[in-house]
Amino acid sequence: MLQQLTIQNFAVVASLTLDWHAGMTTITGETGAGKSIALDALSLCMGARAEAGMVRSGAAKTDISASFDVRRQPEAVLWLQQQDLVSDDASECIIRRTITKDGRSRGYINGHPVPAHQLKALGGMLINIHGQHAHLDLLKSERQQELLDNFADNHNAQAKVASTYKQWQQTLKQLKTAQNQQESLRDRLQLLRYQVNELNEFNPEQGEFEQLELEFKRLSNAVELMTTCHNSQQLLSAAEPENVMTMLHQVQQLLATAGEVDASLKPTLALLEEARIQLDEAGNELDTFATNLASDPERLNQVEQRLQKTLDLARKHQIQPEQLAAHHHQLSQELSQLDDPEMQLEQLQQLVEQTELEYHNAAQALSKRRRHAGKKLAIAIVDEVKQMNMPYTKIEFSVTPAKPSSQGSDSIQLLVSTNPGQAPGELAKVASGGELSRIGLAIQVVTHHSQITPTLIFDEVDVGISGPTASVVGRMLKSLGDQSQVICVTHLPQVAANGHQQLFVDKLIEQSVTETRVTLLDKKSRIHELARLLGGEQITERTLANAQELLLEA
Structure with missing residues (x-):
């Protein structure tokens, strides 16, 4: 106050x-x-x-x-x-x-x-x-709606309508965005499926390229390696009359005699014995390597083709060949996480229909409250207006369907008739200035219970x-x-x-x-x-x- x-x-x-x-x-x-x-x-x-x-x-x-x-x-x-x-x-x-x-x-x-x-x-x-001229505000349709909603205490119903309308519009926007992106999404999905299928068929493994490179070098140089191993083995032990092992044996015999004279040579003899043993093992390993190392043109061809395929796929995906296995995993993950665009559109369409139904249910409930309150408010206003020398006044609140909005799906209009036999019409076209003043005052009296302000000023x-x-x-x-x-x-x-x-x-x-x-x-x-x-x-x-x-x- x-x-x-x-x-x-x-x-x-x-x-x-x-x-x-x-x-x-x-x-x-x-x-x-x-x-x-x-x-x-x-x-x-x-x-x-x-x-x-x-x-x-x-x-x-x-x-x-x-x-x-x-x-x-x-x-x-x-x-x-x-x-x-x-x-x-x-x-x-x-x-x-x-x-x-x-x-x-x-x-x-x-x-x-x-x-x-x-x-x-x-x-x-x-x-x-x-x-x-406050009564002129009554001529505005939004003011007439506000008047009716305040009288009916429609705040909760209005809030629900506004909330469901916002959800409906948001899902509708998402659907339109998804529809616009559908073609590009479909193209991306198609490309991913092709790439992943191709890589699935090739099935690259982590570290495989490095191993293939080593195997290819060994297979492509098998003859040279076998020749080298054979010559090395000859020098070690097989060549006659002289080879490393024979000469080493001769040295051992000479030093063995000398060692009997001077014991300080015995460590040297031990080293020569250790060397003989290692040379013998090296010869055996060369023999084993040369035996197992055979020229295998078929395997060499397989390795060469696998290497070339790896290089081709890496070049196609614009990555290093060593990264092919990791790239395959990444594309597979993206494909698994990417929803089918058709399914996504279907889900969004269902969500739009659901939120639209929720909005219309809320809007219909609000319309029902408005129509019910409109009848009560009209009767109460007429009762007050008739006391102010307007005995033939008729008032009704017309609630008709309108384009959906956050305010509901109603068009609300205050219709008035002030003379006998006159059909109710728009307030602006029917009532005079004095009649507007009286109707406005009557509304103020009737709706006072819905006013939240403690002080009313009339100028x-x-x-x-x-x-x-x-x-x-x-x-x-x-x-x-x-x-x-x-x-x-x-x-x-x-x-x-x-x-x-x-x-x-x-x-x-x-x-x-x-x-x-x-x-x-x-x-x-x-x-x-x-x-x-x-x-x-x-x-x-x-x-x-x-x-x-x-x-x-x-």
Whole structure:
């Protein structure tokens, strides 16, 4: 609830402090006195656009502060906590706005500087301002839908529709992307299958290429190797009359005789014996190698073909031949992990159908709630409107199928008939300005239970209304004031009289300087102001009596 508004150097206001109370407060005053000045200041606190021209002439800056009691506003308290903007007194919230003469503005919440969009976010939870042409907002289809959904408390149903719509659109996008990529994916899959099959058939093994190279060298040089081995063996032991083994034996015999003379030669003889044994083993190994090493043209051809195939495949895949086995494994892994594009498309199509069905089910449930609530809301609005001299009014909420969206699959339209025999039609084409005002006020009264803001402000919403209808409007606004805080700028005495308290706005001109003043009226002053509204500037005993009677009736 709004508790206090302090204004410094705003437009024609030099300094003004207003204390606000629960119930309905009416604001009246002379034409041009600035009855809406307090509401304009509040709008600035709520994040409205600031301009340099708003600063009072001769002042350096405008400073506006609004104090609110937020104890009964859990949503606002939660928002303040989430933004880390809670004051030391958690029950109070102070919003401040300053504007310098060069047009720069700053906003503050509980002393913390904040951008204008945060002022708007918080302000929407604290105050609901209805301007002189607020009823024109009813002409917009989105406002009519919002009105119906708030009345029906469709927040959860709307959230489900929005969620399922998002899922549906996301899966639909995935399907379209997969369809666009299907051809390239199919080509890649086909290439992988061919490459893996080819490598499967060849079946390269890790380290095989190196072994093949060694075997190929040995087989391709078999004759030379056998000749070398034979010649070596001849030199070692087979050649006559001299070979290494024979000469070594002769040396051993000579040294054996000498060793009997000098024992220091015995280590040398041991070395020669060890050498003879190793030479004998080498000869045996050469014999074995030469025996096993046979010229095998068929095997040589097999090895050569295997080597060439390895080189060809490596060149084809643009890798080194030693990497062929690892590359084969990598391609096989990719093929195993790559889904069949046709199967992937089928799965995505099923998912699209599933999410689309979930959306339509949620949208149909929301439509059902809207149609049911539309009938109840229409009846309630008509009941209120008929009290305001519109006895033939008929209202219905048309809920028809529309293109699916995150808001549902409905087109919602408020249809009205104000004359007998007239078929309900679009609000903009059927209702006059005064009728729009009354319908808008009736909607405000009926939907008050769904309002989350504790303070309702009406800025001359009773334009185009007079006579007995004005009395009904006054009583309706007062009924709203019985439930929450209502501030109403009006020019109608019937409305002003229904306020729990009344403020009077006038202009004071001194030495060519204009200043707006706001005064809380006592009972006597209030009767005088109501008389002025009833009879103009000429206040008579009759108009005073009428004013007193009007106040008593209210």
